[in-house]
Amino acid sequence: MKRFTLIFIPYIWLAALFLVPFLIVVKISLSDTALAIPPYKPALDLAQGWAGLMAFLGDLDFENFTFLAEDDLYWKAYLSSLKIATISTILTLLIGYPIAYSMTRAAEEWRPTLLMLIILPFWTSFLIRVYSWMGILGQEGLLNQLLLWLHVISEPLKIMNTPTAVYIGIVYTYLPFLVLPIYAALDKLDDNLLEAAEDLGCSRFKAFWLVTIPLSMNGIVAGCFLVFIPALGEFVIPSLLGGSQTLMIGKVLWEEFFSNRDWPVASAVAVILLLILIIPIILFQRNQQKQRESEG
Amino acid sequence: MAQNGNKQVFSPWTDPSAKPLIQFKNVTKKFGEFVAIDDLSIDIFEREFFALLGPSGCGKTTLMRMLAGFETPTTGTILLSGQDISPIPPNKRAVNMMFQSYALFPHLSIWDNIAFGLRREGGSKDAIAARVEDMLRLTRLTKFARRKPHQISGGQRQRVALARSLAKAPKLLLLDEPLGALDKKLRQDTQFELMDIQEKTGTTFVIVTHDQEEAMTVASRVAVMDEGRMIQVDTPDRIYEAPNSVYVADFIGEVNIIQGSASQSGDTVDITFAEGQPTIRGTTDKKFANGEKIAFAIRPEKVSISAEKPDDMENALQGKILDIAYLGNISTYHVELPNGQIIKSQIANTRRISRRIFTWEDTVWVSFTDTAGILLKV
Ligand SMILES: Nc1ncnc2c1ncn2[C@@H]1O[C@H](COP(=O)(O)OP(=O)(O)OP(=O)(O)O)[C@@H](O)[C@H]1O
Ligand SMILES: [Mg+2]
Numbered sequence: 001m002k003r004f005t006l007i008f009i010p011y012i013w014l015a016a017l018f019l020v021p022f023l024i025v026v027k028i029s030l031s032d033t034a035l036a037i038p039p040y041k042p043a044l045d046l047a048q049g050w051a052g053l054m055a056f057l058g059d060l061d062f063e064n065f066t067f068l069a070e071d072d073l074y075w076k077a078y079l080s081s082l083k084i085a086t087i088s089t090i091l092t093l094l095i096g097y098p099i100a101y102s103m104t105r106a107a108e109e110w111r112p113t114l115l116m117l118i119i120l121p122f123w124t125s126f127l128i129r130v131y132s133w134m135g136i137l138g139q140e141g142l143l144n145q146l147l148l149w150l151h152v153i154s155e156p157l158k159i160m161n162t163p164t165a166v167y168i169g170i171v172y173t174y175l176p177f178l179v180l181p182i183y184a185a186l187d188k189l190d191d192n193l194l195e196a197a198e199d200l201g202c203s204r205f206k207a208f209w210l211v212t213i214p215l216s217m218n219g220i221v222a223g224c225f226l227v228f229i230p231a232l233g234e235f236v237i238p239s240l241l242g243g244s245q246t247l248m249i250g251k252v253l254w255e256e257f258f259s260n261r262d263w264p265v266a267s268a269v270a271v272i273l274l275l276i277l278i279i280p281i282i283l284f285q286r287n288q289q290k291q292r293e294s295e296g
Numbered sequence: 297m298a299q300n301g302n303k304q305v306f307s308p309w310t311d312p313s314a315k316p317l318i319q320f321k322n323v324t325k326k327f328g329e330f331v332a333i334d335d336l337s338i339d340i341f342e343r344e345f346f347a348l349l350g351p352s353g354c355g356k357t358t359l360m361r362m363l364a365g366f367e368t369p370t371t372g373t374i375l376l377s378g379q380d381i382s383p384i385p386p387n388k389r390a391v392n393m394m395f396q397s398y399a400l401f402p403h404l405s406i407w408d409n410i411a412f413g414l415r416r417e418g419g420s421k422d423a424i425a426a427r428v429e430d431m432l433r434l435t436r437l438t439k440f441a442r443r444k445p446h447q448i449s450g451g452q453r454q455r456v457a458l459a460r461s462l463a464k465a466p467k468l469l470l471l472d473e474p475l476g477a478l479d480k481k482l483r484q485d486t487q488f489e490l491m492d493i494q495e496k497t498g499t500t501f502v503i504v505t506h507d508q509e510e511a512m513t514v515a516s517r518v519a520v521m522d523e524g525r526m527i528q529v530d531t532p533d534r535i536y537e538a539p540n541s542v543y544v545a546d547f548i549g550e551v552n553i554i555q556g557s558a559s560q561s562g563d564t565v566d567i568t569f570a571e572g573q574p575t576i577r578g579t580t581d582k583k584f585a586n587g588e589k590i591a592f593a594i595r596p597e598k599v600s601i602s603a604e605k606p607d608d609m610e611n612a613l614q615g616k617i618l619d620i621a622y623l624g625n626i627s628t629y630h631v632e633l634p635n636g637q638i639i640k641s642q643i644a645n646t647r648r649i650s651r652r653i654f655t656w657e658d659t660v661w662v663s664f665t666d667t668a669g670i671l672l673k674v
Contacts, residue, residue, distance in 0.1 A: 200392065
């Protein structure tokens with residue numbers, strides 16, 4: 001009985017916080033827009049019983065999905081989001097892995113401080129941090145002023161409102177999500193293993209490649225998903241830093257929902273986004289499971 | 297006692313012209329203020345089976361790690377074949393080490409763990425496979441080749457670590473407690489395998505062990521360490537029969553230590569150890585001052601026990617049996633002398649336990665010859 005409840009608590013949690021809202025979104029995505037509150041129809045009228053339910057179901061259709069498929073704006077937005085999420089995940093990894101690695105190499109007494117520094121940005125609101133990037137990257141921003149002053153450049157760089165700004169924003173925002181799991185994996189690594197590899201004829205670099213990388217792979221995979229998944233649906237960063245040039249599905253979704261007040265289309269966009277995300281989420285879960293097994 | 301019988305006696309350390317494979321020259325290793333190895337000098341010769349024995353924390357692993365290249369001496373030099381090895385990185389040394397913690401690669405199968413070092417040498421696939429199979433057979437791991445280290449038992453893991461370090465057939469093999477987790481039977485088999493490997497390949501072994509019997513069985517020489525220093529380095533029989541200090545006598549095997557004051561005439565020494573007790577007579581080639589405090593050390597198996605006072609023994613003391621420890625093939629009798637001193641005597645159980653002559657509280661005589669014990673300075 002205890003076992004039963006233990007298993008079911010997470011499922012109840014999942015059902016309440018994910019499945020039910022998702023089903024509501026699916027329902028809306030199958031509806032039509034209407035000038036009403038809420039702005040779609042049909043509305044389910046349970047007072048009419050069975051007939052009402054049938055009438056309600058009869059009014060649902062896949063019109064919105066057909067619309068999404070036909071208008072190439074959406075496809076481009078999905079693809080562009082995938083591209084931006086992929087590239088920023090790779091960039092984050094390239095920056096984050098060395099950070100995590102050097103943290104584990106730092107003297108024991110420094111590690112808590114370094115860990116604290118990684119988490120520290122979370123103490124400020126995410127929005128404020130993104131806004132401050134606007135101040136840094138803008139035409140008259142700190143970065144341009146510094147580079148001009150150093151005579152590295154003669155004209156201000158245009159970074160704001162370009163994909164570059166979006167990459168910078170995403171890498172900056174999600175870096176801790178990547179550093180922490182990799183740090184955790186590297187921290188567990190037994191130094192004797194590297195010594196054993198060297199003893200058996202590996203150079204330092206080779207030992208890193210053959211021992212450190214594979215043994216931190218779970219951390220790498222976990223960290224990458226923790227960056228990729230939210231980056232794919234990201235909308236604050238592209239709206240604030242990317243300007244009109246960057247097309248991301250999160251932004252499209254926001255506009256459909258708030259500017260056009262087209263809830264059904266926005267819901268359809270969200271449903272497809274989720275279907276795209278389900279693949280990496282399942283892969284992520286599999287990775288976590290494998291990790292647990294290999295530690296077992 | 298590995299090299300006896302009809303073979304020529306192997307003892308390069310007695311030959312002044314022999315060139316040692318490894319030389320520690322006044323090596324000191326400090327961790328911060330802590331001295332782990334204290335001004336240690338030792339020569340180890342090619343084809344030796346050199347056993348390091350000593351209490352936990354005395355610096356055995358540190359010594360090994362310096363040989364493998366993971367620690368550098370704070371002062372002093374280590375020579376390998378006459379060459380200072382300090383500038384040579386671990387991966388360039390013809391030395392392999394079996395780690396005390398095994399250090400198996402958790403992401404690789406047993407097979408790949410063993411093949412790891414071979415692959416770095418870049419031999420052909422077939423040659424590597426053949427060598428790995430050999431090692432698997434030797435350590436009886438063939439069945440487990442495809443498993444990961446976390447899927448096998450502690451003893452099996454230890455054998456994987458052993459196989460991995462043996463695979464490259466290095467010039468010098470460092471084994472840090474290689475057999476501790478094995479059951480007695482498998483341990484003995486593996487000991488003989490190791491000796492066999494050494495015979496065949498001519499590899500020099502340095503082995504750390506907590507098992508004295510193991511050190512005695514496999515080693516050409518045994519080094520007894522304490523607090524970063526070598527207390528005695530000698531052949532197993534010399535370590536056992538002629539320890540140079542109370543520490544070594546006490547550390548290796550069981551021993552009775554009787555402290556008293558000496559009075560020497562020629563090579564015989566009489567030791568007065570208690571009021572009302574006869575003196576103990578021993579022989580020595582050392583010189584002791586009259587009245588000097590000394591220790592008389594005698595192994596329990598060299599002490600016999602009898603109901604009547606024997607007349608053919610130089611030393612006989614009367615006491616009462618306090619305790620009998622039955623160990624199967626032998627029994628250890630703890631005999632208490634009137635002054636409270638306990639003398640242990642080991643007797644082979646040639647009769648069934650029910651037919652034992654002596655029992656608790658019996659008054660008996662413990663006796664030994666004047667050459668059975670050894671006299672040590674304290
Ligand atoms: N990296 C290190 N930093 C500080 N002290 C160390 C370090 N490595 C070893 N020591 C100390 O040096 C001493 C010798 O350690 P070592 O590992 O050589 O002991 P050991 O003889 O192998 O013991 P055991 O039989 O328990 O394995 C110990 O007191 C240990 O605490
Ligand atoms: Mg040790």
